[in-house]
Structures are given as C-alpha cells and as structure tokens.
Amino acid sequence: MTAALEVTGLSKAFGGLPAANGISLNVEAGERRLIIGPNGAGKTTLFNLITGDLRPDAGSIRLFGEEVSRLPTHRRTQHGMARTYQIITLFARDTLLHNIVLSLLGRSRTRWDAFRPLERHRELFDRARAALERVGLEPLAQRPISEVSYGDKRRVEIAMALAQEPRLLLLDEPLAGLSREERVTVKKLLDTIPRETTVVMIEHDMDTALDMAERITLLHYGTVIVEGTRSEVVADPKTREVYLGH
C-alpha cells in the first residue's frame, strides 16, 4: 500500500537560517499523526512546504505515491489535500454558508461557471448546509463570519476542510485559543473524521492531542528527532530533553 504522505529530505532555509533541515516522514493511509515540537521547530514550515505555500530548497513530497513538490498549491489540493490554518483565515464579510460554498467550489468544475447565478446551484448550498450541520453550526449558516465567536470560527475552518472530503487533512493547531469546553467539542468533531481521511495534526495541547494520535513525530530545529508510537515517543529521553529543557 502506498503511503498517504511521503516526505523525503525536505529542506527550506530563510536567509541562511534552516527552518526545515532534511525532514523525512511517512504517513500511512488512514493514519492519525501528531507533529509536535517547541516553538520554531519548523512544524508550520513543514505544512507550508507540503501544501505548496513554500517551495522547498531540496527534497521530495509524495501524495498517495505522486510527486507533487513542483506543483502549485491548487493542483495539490486537487489530489485530495486539505488544510486548516493556525491563524484563522476565513472570508470575514461573508456568511458561514458562503465560506463553505467557496470550499466546495474549489473541488468542483462549477467554479468556472461565469454565467448562471451562484444561488441557482442548489446542490452546492445543500452540501454546504450538511457540512455545517456536521460541525453543529447549521443554525448560524446565514451569519457573517465576523459576527460569530472564535470557537465557531475554528469549527468553520475544520468544516471547510472536511466539506471537500479530503484524503489527506492537515490540521495546524485546531485547538489553539479555545476554551476547555470548546476544546472538548472540537475534539469530538475530530474523532468523527472517517478513516478514509488521513490526518496530520500539529498541536500543543498534549492532553487532547495525545490520545488521538497513533504515531507522533517530534521536530526540533527543523529535523525529526524522535518518531514512533505514542508510548515510544513519550518514553524517549530526547523528548524529555527537548520539552523539559537542559
């Protein structure tokens, strides 16, 4: 079986400062992978390299066996990749429903239709409503993003990604800035992601993230220091060194 994501020797430097320094990792299809590491370890850089927001200096990225490291972002998305952002990146003036519709359009030929009114595409709106229902936000469908709470925005981020039914989902700190109750809600939501979707997640909140992850990769200074199952990584002395310090 081919891996969902295969990263080999991935490097990226910003002005001589390496943010990713030969990162290699393999994520099997259906796996839940957690990526941890201290601030500045290169976690988000790794995500940006995988999605194509950044161009790597060296290395290769394979999505389901296909080399994508030279493809622009939107082409990689067409291979079934979706992501959420650490810093919320939504269409603030538009409604929740419209945000999801834009996500659905991204994977539909309908996006090139420059003639028929958007509202006439009923099927898009039905699917968008279903996606909002899934995260429990259907009652707020017609509200503009700017009027809903931070926790709801986080859920819209996830709903936008899930609406595309991705094969590979990259979650960049999906729990960041959430209250305890909100975290429980989002955690439950993440648990409902079907096994057809491979999940790679960056998260600092270990309590919630640890019991979801099957395998964990620890990054430090742009390199993979430890990789293995939950208990292996937790038990590894290098993990303690990086996290508990000197």
Next chain:
Amino acid sequence: MRSARWIVALVLVALPQFAGEFYVNLISQIFIAAIFASSLNLLVGYAGLTSLGHASYLGVSAYLSAWLYLKLGIGHWLSAPIALAVTTVMAGFFGWIALRASGLGFLMITLALSQVLWGLAYRWSAVTNGDNGLSGLTRPQPFGLSLDSASAFYYFTLIVVAVAIGMMAKFIGSPFGAALKGTRDQPRRMSALGHDVRRVRWITFVYAGFWGAVSGLLYIYYHKYIHPTSLSLTNSAEALLGVIAGGSGTLVGPIIGAAIVVLLKNYVSAYVERWNMLLGFVFVAIVLFMPDGLVPGVRRLWARVTGRRKPTDAASNS
C-alpha cells in the same frame, strides 16, 4: 428597490423625448464612461487589482476601428469584431505580463504598458497620424438605421450599456464571480481550497479588457475622431477616480462615479479652465466623508435614517 429600477429604466427610455440634444449627448457620454469604469471595476473592485492602464483597451479598440476604416476601407460590421478580438487578445497578453505581480507591482506594470501604447500613438504617425489624431470617421448603421442623430445614437448606446452592465452583473453573481471575490479577500486560502488564483484573475483581466474595448468602439462612434489622449494616463486615472468615488466593488458605484466625472468635465470646463482641480476637490471630499465611495456611503446613511433594522444588508450586498 425594484420599482426604483423600473422608474430609472423608464426615464432613460423616454429621455430623448423631453431632453434637448445637448443633454442627450451628455447622457450618451456618461453611458460610454459607465461601461469603461464598470469594466475597470471588475479588476479594482472585484479582483482587488488596481490598474492604471485601462485606457489601453478603450484606446486600442478605438484606434483599430478607425484605422481599419480609413486605411483598409473595412466596414463597421467587420471592423468592430476585429477591433474587439484584437484588443481582447492584447488584454490576454498584457494580463499574462501584469499578473506576475499584484498590488503596487501590478499597478506599475499596467501603467507602463499603457504608456508604451500612448507613446506609440503619439510617435507612430504613419498609422495614428500622431498629435493630429484620426478624423473623417462615420458611425455604423445597424440594420440600415442611421445613428447620426443624437437620439438614435443615444438609444444604440443605451442598449449596449444595458447589455454590458447586465453581462458584468451576471459575471459577478456567478460561481466564478464568487471565486473572484474570494481571491480578492484571501488569495492564499483560495489556492489552498483548490482555486487557480492566477487563472481566475487572468480571465477577469481579459473580460475587463473586452468590455473596455466595447466602450472604445462606442467612444469612436460618438466622437468620430480619435487622439492619443484617449490612451493617456489621464484617461485611465479618470476612470479609476470614477470607480473609487462611486464605490468600487459595487455594480452601481462606477456608473455614478463615471457620471460625476463626465458632468464635471462638461459643465465645469465651460466656466473654469482648471476643471481637473475641481475634480480633485470633489474626489477628496467624497473620500474624506465616504471612504469606500458614494454608493456604499449613501446606503449606510440611508440605513441609519430608516432605522437599524437590517444591519447585515451591506455585507450581503458586496
């Protein structure tokens, strides 16, 4: 709202029956400027790409139509589609170059390209007749109907402007238009969602160029004369001024803005030599009191006057 639209339509259709020739011609000019500004608004307001070179499309299609008629003796029924096609292809090429950048870079490239054309129009006298411009042109006669009278030309322009604004409104209201606005607000997010931001912008650029070319044809039919100023920075800037003053990213805004520019130009220039200065004052005043333009500004005022019943109206209208 609906009845207001019907009243406007009715007034426009009946206008030549009660207005004098001067006014009929004035409104025709506003129509032409409205198509021009609205096409620029596709870029400025909906794609978030500020262009200072939109006169290129108006000027080139007008020059082409004139040149084809004068030098090759080609009739309007053929020269019009040729001018539109060539100008649109040129927009495709210009867009391909300019869209390597966005923001200020995009603005400078569009400006540079249009300045090249302006320089050509001045210097390439063999084709453009330089500073003297090209004259001795005629208006087309669709279905044998002469457009030489002010009211006949007015109705012709009215039909074209209705079709043009209608088509642009359709474009904006479509799924493609939704994606376009998305690339304006969050280009990076749109790429991550699978949208080809560069191609969406390019298609819009070409579409805007096409409608700019249409306004160029009307321009040359109206004036029956063309001069390099039609390709000048001033011409691009006036349209941009109209778009911003009226309200970029709204359908009605650029039409109102274009009307203001044309009215000031025609009225004030009769009394004051430096009418450009007054245009500047008016523009500064609008931007000071209504930073996002007249149409959104008046809408907000109206909402405040009639009570705050629908606060989300402005958001859903964009």
